[in-house]
Amino acid sequence: xxxxxxxxxxxxPREQWASKIGVILAVAGSAVGLGxxxxxxxxxxxxxxxxxMIPYFISLLILGIPxxxxxxxxxxxxxxxxxxxxxxILLALWPNRVSKYLGSLALIIPVGIFMYYVYIEAWCLxxxxxxxxxxxxxxxxxxxxxxxxVAAYQRHxxxxxxxxxxxxxxxxxxxxxxxxxxxxxxxNFVLIYRGLTKGIEMFSKVAMPLLxxxxxxxxxxxxxxxxxxxxxxxxxxxxALGFMWNPKTGDQTIWQALANPEMWLYAxxxxxxxxxxxxxxxxxxxxxxxxxxxxxxxxxxASSTNEFCEVCLGGLITIPVAFLFLGPESLNKxxxxxxxxxxxxxxxxxxxxxxxxxxxxxxxxxxxxxAAITSSLSMLQPAIAFFEEGFGMGRRVSVTxxxxxxxxxxxxxxxxxxxxxxxxxxxxxxGGVCIFILATVEVILAGWVFGIRNxxxxxxxxxxxxxxxxxxxxxxxxxxxxxxVIFGLWVYYNLPTRIxxxxxxxxxxxxxxxLILSFLTVLLICFGLLINLAGKRWRxxxxxxxxxxxxxxxPRPAVRERSVIP
Amino acid sequence: MTPAGWVVMLISxxxxxxxxxxxxxxxxxxxxxxxxxxxxxxxxTHDQDT
Numbered sequence: 001x002x003x004x005x006x007x008x009x010x011x012x013p014r015e016q017w018a019s020k021i022g023v024i025l026a027v028a029g030s031a032v033g034l035g036x037x038x039x040x041x042x043x044x045x046x047x048x049x050x051x052x053m054i055p056y057f058i059s060l061l062i063l064g065i066p067x068x069x070x071x072x073x074x075x076x077x078x079x080x081x082x083x084x085x086x087x088x089i090l091l092a093l094w095p096n097r098v099s100k101y102l103g104s105l106a107l108i109i110p111v112g113i114f115m116y117y118v119y120i121e122a123w124c125l126x127x128x129x130x131x132x133x134x135x136x137x138x139x140x141x142x143x144x145x146x147x148x149x150v151a152a153y154q155r156h157x158x159x160x161x162x163x164x165x166x167x168x169x170x171x172x173x174x175x176x177x178x179x180x181x182x183x184x185x186x187x188n189f190v191l192i193y194r195g196l197t198k199g200i201e202m203f204s205k206v207a208m209p210l211l212x213x214x215x216x217x218x219x220x221x222x223x224x225x226x227x228x229x230x231x232x233x234x235x236x237x238x239x240a241l242g243f244m245w246n247p248k249t250g251d252q253t254i255w256q257a258l259a260n261p262e263m264w265l266y267a268x269x270x271x272x273x274x275x276x277x278x279x280x281x282x283x284x285x286x287x288x289x290x291x292x293x294x295x296x297x298x299x300x301x302a303s304s305t306n307e308f309c310e311v312c313l314g315g316l317i318t319i320p321v322a323f324l325f326l327g328p329e330s331l332n333k334x335x336x337x338x339x340x341x342x343x344x345x346x347x348x349x350x351x352x353x354x355x356x357x358x359x360x361x362x363x364x365x366x367x368x369x370x371a372a373i374t375s376s377l378s379m380l381q382p383a384i385a386f387f388e389e390g391f392g393m394g395r396r397v398s399v400t401x402x403x404x405x406x407x408x409x410x411x412x413x414x415x416x417x418x419x420x421x422x423x424x425x426x427x428x429x430x431g432g433v434c435i436f437i438l439a440t441v442e443v444i445l446a447g448w449v450f451g452i453r454n455x456x457x458x459x460x461x462x463x464x465x466x467x468x469x470x471x472x473x474x475x476x477x478x479x480x481x482x483x484x485v486i487f488g489l490w491v492y493y494n495l496p497t498r499i500x501x502x503x504x505x506x507x508x509x510x511x512x513x514x515l516i517l518s519f520l521t522v523l524l525i526c527f528g529l530l531i532n533l534a535g536k537r538w539r540x541x542x543x544x545x546x547x548x549x550x551x552x553x554x555p556r557p558a559v560r561e562r563s564v565i566p
Numbered sequence: 567m568t569p570a571g572w573v574v575m576l577i578s579x580x581x582x583x584x585x586x587x588x589x590x591x592x593x594x595x596x597x598x599x600x601x602x603x604x605x606x607x608x609x610x611t612h613d614q615d616t
């Protein structure tokens with residue numbers, strides 16, 4: 001038999017998804033997170049309302065969906081050649097000495113995000129528990145006015161996460177947020193420990209429908225609230241929806257409003273972060289597909305599920321319900337611009353005033369917890385896959401090693417709790433800068449190094465639907481250009497402010513930022529060294545033999561004929 | 567809620583709902599590759615045995 005670049009794979013058993021719907025829900029679960037319900041509505045409402053949806057959908061079309069297809073197809077391509085981790089997948093895509101090191105970003109991004117995301121996940125579960133136990137209402141029981149209630153929930157949140165000073169872990173008493181962090185950590189690791197199909201896939205198949213059911217329940221409640229306070233007839237559901245969806249151009253025409261680059265930056269960033277492209281997770285998940293499983297329809301379905309949760313659920317619930325009970329005067333840029341202010345201060349005030357608010361508060365925060373855990377479950381799988389295939393470690397050993405690393409990072413975030421500076425620093429550098437870089441690398445590698453013709457052949461293999469021809473032009477020219485422009489704008493708007501903030505910080509805060517940056521740098525270097533060792537191992541095992549950087553030829557007709565000749 | 571707001575909301579939500587329903591319909595209606603392609607090829611018919 002002639003040797004081709006699929007040979008190494010066929011010799012070894014691989015972990016694979018049990019069902020098509022399972023992988024779609026797992027990818028959708030990874031994408032649907034707190035950003036869909038807290039970030040998107042705030043960003044849309046403060047950036048033109050209805051006008052924002054124009055750059056938003058354009059960004060979805062030329063950035064989100066094309067990169068999603070690229071990630072699905074190159075992930076499956078790497079998986080068909082026996083690689084499930086980004087270093088291996090990128091090496092299969094572009095066989096040379098440096099390509100595997102580019103994959104270190106796809107390891108540090110999900111692991112780094114996991115370290116703080118799991119903490120936010122714990123807040124959601126703790127808030128849901130507080131609603132069920134009645135504790136949440138007690139926090140603002142003595143508040144007579146709306147402003148006092150907001151202030152009470154603000155105090156509660158600051159105390160709950162230890163925003164006042166560093167050293168949250170060593171205050172001398174067991175903090176509730178830390179207890180819930182431990183609980184959430186255990187849930188995550190039990191599910192990850194059980195494996196791809198019995199853990200992640202099984203949980204996603206239950207949690208995603210449940211998440212949508214809970215969100216729809218809250219949505220129906222919000223849309224049927226009418227005018228909650230008859231003394232304030234302006235605070236009615238139609239005006240609330242208008243606050244979110246009316247095109248807001250001020251004194252400008254719609255074209256002048258659309259000429260604002262900041263609006264495009266926010267729209268593209270939202271699409272980008274929301275679909276979880278550039279995280280390295282889709283690459284890893286797609287690698288567990290069979291070599292002729294569909295990626296086009298599956299990728300589009302996962303993306304559309306994410307969009308449904310974001311536009312139809314997040315867009316119709318969060319801002320309208322906040323408007324109904326707090327009014328437009330309270331929904332300023334500070335509240336809408338911060339997911340934490342909106343989610344953990346403004347919305348608890350809303351639920352405190354809503355009829356049967358405790359029940360809906362519990363449903364809402366449990367729904368957020370489900371959205372968060374389906375995302376966090378996916379974040380360690382890329383690094384687990386790397387340890388498994390790079391060093392021959394079993395899943396349980398890989399999970400144990402990673403759990404220690406992730407726990408250390410989470411403890412750093414919890415300990416340096418003052419103004420959530422450690423969390424914010426990790427989010428900016430790992431959840432912002434690194435993601436932009438990785439997505440740019442992926443799309444350039446796929447469109448220019450692997451080549452559009454090869455990519456088209458690879459994507460078309462087993463495709464359940466055809467990608468319109470203009471998308472190939474978009475993937476090759478428009479997506480990388482748009483991505484680079486948006487990244488440039490993002491750096492232009494954010495980096496100077498960030499550097500200025502660091503300069504004006506107290507020495508303690510500056511120390512926190514530098515410590516977190518040092519930790520991330522060391523982590524990146526360690527992953528680079530491990531990739532180097534893994535590369536040597538792959539070479540010694542002969543796993544790099546036959547890598548061509550091109551799709552394997554289609555199966556020969558003779559094979560099919562052989563089985564039907566009587 | 568202005569008429570323009572209604573238009574934006576209905577088009578945005580309607581498009582996303584329609585796309586999602588269409589995708590799930592196609593996913594559930596299309597058999598997976600392993601259901602209908604692999605099995606017949608993997609059956610050893612011994613037709614070339616001598």
